[in-house]
Amino acid sequence: MADTKREIERKFEFTRAPEKQGKRARRGVPDLTGTAAIAAVSDQGTVDLDAVYYDTPDQRLAADGLTLRRRTGGADAGWHLKLPVSPGVRDEIAAELSDSLPPSLAALVRSRVRGTGLEPQVRLVSSRRVSHLLDADGALLAELSTDTVRAERGEDAAAWTEVEVELADGVDPALLDAVEKTFRKAGLRVSDAPSKLARALTETGTAPPARPAPDPGDGTAGAHVLAYLREQRDALVALDPAVRRGLPDSVHQMRVASRRMRSAFKTYRKVLDRAATDPIGEELKLLAAELGVDRDQEVLLERIQTHLGELPRTLLLGPVRSRLRTWNTARRSGSRRRALAVLDTARHLALLDSLDALLENPPLLEAAARPAEDVLPKAVLRDFERLAGRVGGALDLAPGEERDLALHEARKAAKRARYAAEAAAPALGKPAKRLAKAMKSVQTLLGDHQDSVVAREALRGLAVQAAGAGESAFTWGVLYAREEALAERRERELPDIWAEASAPGLRAALG
Incomplete structure (x- = not known):
């Protein structure tokens, strides 16, 4: 103990x-x-x-x-x-x-x-x-x-x-x-x-070793990308004991570090050979997914609890809170234990060793030797254009399941564009920081929309469970309608948020 x-x-x-x-x-x-x-x-x-x-x-x-x-x-x-x-x-x-x-x-x-x-x-x-x-x-x-x-x-x-x-x-x-x-x-x-x-x-004559801080070194594209990747690798290692101890936000931060590294492999594919980085990227994807089982349920529960707390008592029909606790217990049973078990697997430890080996002997391509300000803007703008295509495609669709899926893909693209800009910020300065901030606003809106989609599916399941137990499903229907209205509101807000985030000046500043 x-x-x-x-x-x-x-x-x-x-x-x-x-x-x-x-x-x-x-x-x-x-x-x-x-x-x-x-x-x-x-x-x-x-x-x-x-x-x-x-x-x-x-x-x-x-x-x-x-x-x-x-x-x-x-x-x-x-x-x-x-x-x-x-x-x-x-x-x-x-x-x-x-x-x-x-x-x-x-x-x-x-x-x-x-x-x-x-x-x-x-x-x-x-x-x-x-x-x-x-x-x-x-x-x-x-x-x-x-x-x-x-x-x-x-x-x-x-x-x-x-x-x-x-x-x-x-x-x-x-x-x-x-x-x-x-x-x-x-x-x-x-x-x-x-x-x-x-x-x-x-x-006694042996000074303790010091882990060097990530350093862009000679200012080349390769040096900047590697410094960013080392920062994420160090975060994965450092957050491990925090996740095991159940410290607040530690699981989320470890998932973010894994996603940032995986995103950087894709964004800066002209700097690092994807033949070497793609297999590691797949392992990082699996890690984020395993860690997310418990965390996603926690976030979903908090959302439903918050919206439930906003309802007047007259709309709370039946044992809604006990039903919610029962539902949450069933969905989270063993999820944290399984997530922690992943950190002890030989596969996870091999992933950490692979990251160390990659950073020790990076598979640099020709572009890695060029100045960062010549290479990184093109990579960032490529991710931005990818996002633009997904947002435009989603807005062209009629409201419904197909648009929801398209907006979810746009959210993932917004996250990648944001990470790309954040990684480039040490080399490109304020233009990259402004673009990262704009991409975060798009990601936040699309994230709220996707959370509403997930919450509606959960609320429908809660309503079915309540009805099957002879309880009123009214409250769950009310929450479903509120989530549906919120999602529609986010869809109406998206064109204005996107217009602001995609202002020509932001892109032009990156060169």
Whole structure:
């Protein structure tokens, strides 16, 4: 069983002299009583900690700022995985002490570890003196730890002392700023190392690897496209543990990353050889589809619930809410479990390996060596013209199922045109950003229309179920009629939205 805790902390180390000149540095932690809301400092004694940190031989976890350790001593002995959230903020997932890595934590590092084994990297033996920082009512504000650390890595060893202040739940992070100000005056500064592991690796002669940020490099079309693809690949890997933990919007963001990458393969087919990218694109399509089963049902439920909540009580006939819950439970049964299982398959891990291999040795075509501003606009405009044809074709059709299908295809084309413009924006600047914004407005309208089509089918099914159970189907019919009216309204709005999005000036600006 794993427990999660949000850590908001700041690490400090001693400097040679305090901030104010003329005063001799005193190598010790100053009394924080009276700093901000701190009314008292309560000594909690000293505890001995012994931690072994694990990583792949090439330190993939450290490269992404993750730490995985097995620690004995203290009140929280066990396995701990720390995932970065933002500077100074990490989520710590803890599991019980055992000889081997618990499956719950192994799953959270699988997208990075894959088939490579985890090995001990460094051992940290610490003597930790703990104090509680309390407010005037005796409530805990933060925990102050002074650690005397010894790091051991093979034949190498290093020792240092560091001070850590970790906020209690719900405490304003501004307290850390006040503590930092007091510490500076006493000769302590914020540590350069983001974690004990990072410092241990550096101090023992092996600095942790850093994953380079996506960089367009020499300004060629190939460099820009590859930088964009690396960004999406990194998102797929980084979002994996978030999806497993059920964090808000994580499934959606992983689907977006897979779709953006697949779309880029098609849009920039004159830059990358599709003989190499098409098979990967198909795997990305399958991934998005598997992840979407649970997410699509969640979105559909939220839509129906929202519209149900907008109805006056006089139109709520029968046990509509319990019927909706029963329907949703039946449709979502096992869907999340199946989606998560996909992330553990050999096929998915092979997909991640394929992406790494593609980006390591990209199948660049002749156009990849040309300047980005010469190649990317043509690719973006090609996707735009594709969208224009689909919108025009859909508007020429009479209202009905055939038009609904055509508008759905136009929505997918709008999404691809938007992604194409977003990918080109770092090279093409404001014109591409404006086009991406315009394409998003078209995509949003067409998306709402398609959501209405899907909702109507669901509402019809709910009405059939209600009638079969002897319940009134009236409310579901009312919601169906409302969705039908909304879809018709979106169809009427489309010509104006499209006229604005396809203004000649937008296209001309791309050259």
